[in-house]
Amino acid sequence: MTAVLTHLLKPSLRPFTVLAGAVIVLALIDRGTGYFFSLGTVFSVMQLFATFGLVALGLGLSILVREFDLSVAGIVGLAGCIAVMTGVENPWLGALFGVAAGVASGTLQGLIMTRLGLSSVGVTLGGLLTLQGITYVLTENKTIGYPNVAVSLELNAPIAHLLSVRSAVVLAVFAATALVMHYTHLGRDVIATGSDRRASRIAGLNTDRVVVGVFAMSGASAALAGVLLSYSLGAASPIALADVLAPAAAAAIVGGVSVVGGRGTAMGIAAGVLTLCILRSGLSAIGVEPYVHDLVTGGILFAIAILDAPDLARRITAWRLDRQERRARASAGQP
Amino acid sequence: MSDTTLRTRLGLDRIQTRHFVLAVRIAAGSAIAIFALSTPGFTSPLSINALLNAISFIGCVAVGMTFITMTGNIMSLCLGATVSASALIFLASLSLGIIPAFLAAILFGVVITGLQGAIVGYFRANPILVSIAGLSLLIGGAAFATGGQRIYPGGEGLQVFKGRLFGIPVEAIYFFATVIVGQLILSWTRIGREMTMVGSNPRAANAAGIDTASAITVAYLLAGACSAVSGVLLAARYGSGDMELGTGYDYTAIAAVLVGGTAIQGGSGSVFRTFIGVTVIAIIEVVLLLRGFSQQLQYLITGVIVLVVIMLHTIGERR
Numbered sequence: 001m002t003a004v005l006t007h008l009l010k011p012s013l014r015p016f017t018v019l020a021g022a023v024i025v026l027a028l029i030d031r032g033t034g035y036f037f038s039l040g041t042v043f044s045v046m047q048l049f050a051t052f053g054l055v056a057l058g059l060g061l062s063i064l065v066r067e068f069d070l071s072v073a074g075i076v077g078l079a080g081c082i083a084v085m086t087g088v089e090n091p092w093l094g095a096l097f098g099v100a101a102g103v104a105s106g107t108l109q110g111l112i113m114t115r116l117g118l119s120s121v122g123v124t125l126g127g128l129l130t131l132q133g134i135t136y137v138l139t140e141n142k143t144i145g146y147p148n149v150a151v152s153l154e155l156n157a158p159i160a161h162l163l164s165v166r167s168a169v170v171l172a173v174f175a176a177t178a179l180v181m182h183y184t185h186l187g188r189d190v191i192a193t194g195s196d197r198r199a200s201r202i203a204g205l206n207t208d209r210v211v212v213g214v215f216a217m218s219g220a221s222a223a224l225a226g227v228l229l230s231y232s233l234g235a236a237s238p239i240a241l242a243d244v245l246a247p248a249a250a251a252a253i254v255g256g257v258s259v260v261g262g263r264g265t266a267m268g269i270a271a272g273v274l275t276l277c278i279l280r281s282g283l284s285a286i287g288v289e290p291y292v293h294d295l296v297t298g299g300i301l302f303a304i305a306i307l308d309a310p311d312l313a314r315r316i317t318a319w320r321l322d323r324q325e326r327r328a329r330a331s332a333g334q335p
Numbered sequence: 336m337s338d339t340t341l342r343t344r345l346g347l348d349r350i351q352t353r354h355f356v357l358a359v360r361i362a363a364g365s366a367i368a369i370f371a372l373s374t375p376g377f378t379s380p381l382s383i384n385a386l387l388n389a390i391s392f393i394g395c396v397a398v399g400m401t402f403i404t405m406t407g408n409i410m411s412l413c414l415g416a417t418v419s420a421s422a423l424i425f426l427a428s429l430s431l432g433i434i435p436a437f438l439a440a441i442l443f444g445v446v447i448t449g450l451q452g453a454i455v456g457y458f459r460a461n462p463i464l465v466s467i468a469g470l471s472l473l474i475g476g477a478a479f480a481t482g483g484q485r486i487y488p489g490g491e492g493l494q495v496f497k498g499r500l501f502g503i504p505v506e507a508i509y510f511f512a513t514v515i516v517g518q519l520i521l522s523w524t525r526i527g528r529e530m531t532m533v534g535s536n537p538r539a540a541n542a543a544g545i546d547t548a549s550a551i552t553v554a555y556l557l558a559g560a561c562s563a564v565s566g567v568l569l570a571a572r573y574g575s576g577d578m579e580l581g582t583g584y585d586y587t588a589i590a591a592v593l594v595g596g597t598a599i600q601g602g603s604g605s606v607f608r609t610f611i612g613v614t615v616i617a618i619i620e621v622v623l624l625l626r627g628f629s630q631q632l633q634y635l636i637t638g639v640i641v642l643v644v645i646m647l648h649t650i651g652e653r654r
Contacts, residue, residue, distance in 0.1 A: 068409075068463070118649050119599045121409055125590060126642025133635025141631045246412055246467045259461040294475025301468030302454070309458035 009307075011263060015256040015271035018300070022275050026282040033286070039161045041285045046167035047156075048277040051229055052251060053170045053270065055244050057177060058221035060252035060269040065194040065214050066261030067120035071109060072222035073245040074131030075102045077238055079223035080230030081139050084146045087231070091151045095227045102223025103216050105131060110215030114208035135238040143237035152234040166228050171270075173224065178266035190214060195262030250301055251276050258308070275300075359647055367618060374622050384504055386621050391506035392565050392572075394613040396584045397591040398517045399448075399561030401609045402554040405521070407534040407601030408455055408462035410589040411555075413469040414562045417444050418581025420473050421566035426486045426576050433492035437567055444563025445556050447473065452555020456548035477578050487575045496571030506568045513564055517606040520557065530554050535602025591616055594644045616641070 008017040055072050062069035079098035087094015109127045113120055146152065155166045163171070181187030192200040193210045201207045225244075230236035255272020257264030276297060283293045306312060371377050396414050403411050425440035451469045455462045498505055521527040529550040532540040541547050565584070570576045595612025597604025619640055623633045 112646065116646065116649065118646060121589075122593050122599050122645040122649070123642070125586065125593065126638065126645050128586070129590060129638030129641050130635065131638070133631070133638035136631035136634045139631075140629075246470055249463065250467050250471070253461070253464050259464065289479075291475040291478035294471045294478065296475075298468045298471030298473075298475060301464060301471060305460040305464045305468055306454060306458055308464075309454075309460035311457065311459040315457055 011256055011258065012265075012268075015254065015268040015275070018254060019271045019275045019278070022278050022282070026278065026286065030286050038285070041281055042162050043158060043164070044285075045274070045277045045281045046163050048281060049270075049273055050164070050167040050170040051225070052244065052247055052277065053273045054173060054221045054225035054228075055248040056251035056255070056273050057174065057266065057269050058218035058225075059245075059248045060255060060257045060264060060266075060272075061190070061214050061221070062120065062218045063249075063252055063257045063259060064190055064261065064264050065211055066197070067113070067211065067215075069106075069109075069120065069124050069215060069218045070245065071105065071124040071127035071131055072218060072248065074128040074135070075105055075219050075222040076226035076229070076244055077236070078102075078105075078131045078135045078138075078226070080226035080236040081135050081144060081238065083227040084144050084230045084236040085138065087151075088146070088148055091148060091231065095224075095231075098227040099220050099223045102219035102221075102226075104219070106215040106217070106219025107212060109219075110212035113215075114211050132238065139236070139238050141238065143235055146231065146234045146236070149234060151231050155228065155232040164232075166232050169228065170225075173221070174266055174270045178270075181266055186213075191262055193262075247276060250297065254300065254304060260310075356647075363644070363647070367615060371618050371622050374625050376625050377622060382621055382625060386617050387504050387507040389617045389620065390613045391504070391510040392569055393584060393587050393591065393617075394510045394610065395513050395561045395565035395568070396581070397588040397609045397613050398513050398606050399558035399565075400585075400588040400592050401517070401595075401597055401604060401606050402521070402530065402557045402561075403462070404589070404592050404597055404599065405534045405601055405604055406530050406551050406554045407537060408551065408554070409599065409601075410463070410585065410592075411448070411451070411466040411469075411558065412463065412585050413448070413451065413466040413473065414558060414588060415581040415584035416470050416473040416477075416578065417448055417559060417562040418566040418569065418584055419576065419578045420447070420477055421563035422570035422576040422580050423477060423481065423486045423578070425563075425567045425570050426488050429488045429490035429492065432490065433495055436490070440567050441560050441563045444559035444561075444566070446559070448559025448562065449552060449556035452552040452558075453548075455555065456551030474578060481577075485575050485577045488570075493571045493574065496568055506572065509564060509568060513561055514606055514610045517557070517561070521606055526550060526553050531602060533601075587616075590641050593648070594641055596648045615644075 007013065055076055058072050058075075059069055062072075079102050082101050083091075083094040083098035085094075086097045105127065109120075109123050112118060113123050156164045158164055159168055181190065189200075189205055189210050192203075192205060193207045193214075197207050226236075251273040252264075252269050253259065253272070254275055255264065255270065256268035257272075279296055279300075280293050283296070284290065376382055396418060399414060400410060403409075421440040421444045424443045425436050428436040428439045431439070447469065451465050454460045454465050496505060496509070500508060519527075521530065526549075529540070529545050529547075530553070532543070532545060533547045533550045537547055540550075562581075562584075566576075566581065569580050573580070591612040592604070592609050593599060593612070594615055595604070595608035595610070597608050597612075616637065619637055620633060623636060628636065
């Protein structure tokens with residue numbers, strides 16, 4: 001039993017175990033009333049998944065190479081605004097401009113980091129503030145409506161009652177990323193760069209190029225998330241999207257991306273995002289107050305933070321030895 | 336990470352770099368001073384007061400963030416929520432009197448943030464993940480406790496934390512006190528020195544017999560106390576509060592820490608530098624406002640300046 005549990009909690013399988021656990025617990029609470037296991041719940045989970053998934057994917061890829069791309073939060077907003085402003089006639093063109101802006105900002109920040117040897121938190125924090133500033137200037141601090149209602153309806157149109165066009169696109173991007181990461185040398189290079197950058201460089205890998213590539217991909221991914229969200233809401237505004245960073249980071253780490261780099265998969269990130277989305281939609285579907293979702297998410301994140309902590313085992317062993325010693329001393333003291 | 340730092344790119348040796356950095360800092364400092372003083376109305380009492388107010392609320396959080404950054408734990412995404420939550424605690428417990436309410440708010444900040452610090456320190460858990468977990472629990476807990484309602488003061492005595500003393504806004508006096516106490520703790524107490532050592536090289540600090548776990552815990556604890564001070568000041572200023580009060584303060588605070596020149600990887604920096612960082616950002620904002628730039632352009636220019644300053648600071652750093 002413990003062997004099975006240890007196996008299921010192995011880093012590579014844990015995201016899926018946590019996901020299954022969340023589904024089982026929600027099903028038990030639901031007890032056959034059918035609110036949780038309904039097509040409607042699946043659809044709304046997938047809509048949430050489409051909103052946060054690609055941001056988590058972008059951020060997760062940057063964590064994979066041991067960096068942290070705070071700017072994804074800014075790119076989501078900027079790309080959404082660009083798409084809404086340029087894509088009224090031709091939504092494809094707007095989407096192209098939005099994603100191009102994401103790629104450009106990711107590449108530029110990646111180049112600044114690798115060429116000047118700067119840390120990612122500082123550069124992407126500056127990037128986040130700058131991107132937000134650009135968004136404010138472009139939108140003149142107002143919400144921009146998207147008059148092309150047909151596109152909004154099209155994106156949210158259900159496919160087989162489970163997915164919308166939007167969530168299907170997001171799933172496809174995840175699948176493509178997973179295939180690239182698993183079957184091509186690109187994926188191997190990213191993992192190598194994240195595991196030990198110096199060793200990878202000595203082995204002949206151009207790690208700077210990998211880092212720039214990852215940030216470009218991270219920017220593209222977050223930008224696509226922003227474009228899809230703004231199109232489907234039919235509006236874009238500079239502030240509404242600011243709160244995506246914390247959920248995205250949480251999803252990536254629940255999805256098994258290791259914060260010390262070099263460990264994590266696209267499918268794991270997908271499972272992490274799904275877990276958080278299922279908790280949010282599932283808990284509201286069975287009629288729990290919204291704050292329970294925050295408390296449960298916080299609890300899970302704390303559990304993962306502690307379980308993943310490198311010094312946990314050492315501390316527990318130290319405490320146990322200490323107690324044993326004290327007990328031994330106490331029994332020796334008795335006649 | 337990369338061997339090509341800006342220093343080697345510019346072909347400077349160590350001493351030249353130091354001179355270069357100094358020159359850049361003096362040039363930037365005088366540029367800001369000239370820019371500010373040449374702006375009509377900048378030296379008027381009204382705009383100075385606006386400046387002092389602007390730096391006080393965010394400044395306390397930034398001082399707290401400095402401790403976390405100094406110990407090598409990058410940043411906490413939870414300090415903004417801690418500001419809001421301690422403001423709510425302060426307002427709700429005002430019926431007990433002003434001093435118990437103040438102490439309750441500080442204690443709350445200390446406990447909530449200190450617990451996160453203990454998890455980071457004792458288990459070496461990831462600081463950003465722990466702070467996101469704390470953020471989630473705080474938001475959930477606050478929604479449970481308040482039912483999403485605004486909280487109004489349950490008693491009198493708010494004027495202790497607002498208004499003026501000797502012509503200076505009271506908020507600014509609390510902020511200056513926080514800066515001075517923070518700097519004293521960081522550079523003159525044993526635990527402060529230990530925090531710096533843990534940040535500059537955790538392994539060496541451990542080998543030297545420093546209790547790294549408790550140094551990190553104390554850093555977080557102080558960050559919680561500073562955030563709670565900011566929460567109390569905000570609550571007094573607005574006379575009511577909700578969880579939106581401190582939203583976004585985390586990002587502004589870490590921007591101020593980095594603009595001040597505290598190293599993101601920890602071990603090098605000071606509370607005084609953070610004070611400079613907060614002031615520089617606030618001066619830029621006030622000047623842009625006085626010169627009639629639109630709100631949106633203010634955001635953009637401030638963002639670009641923060642980015643450039645962070646890049647300039649790292650010229651002299653070896654990685």
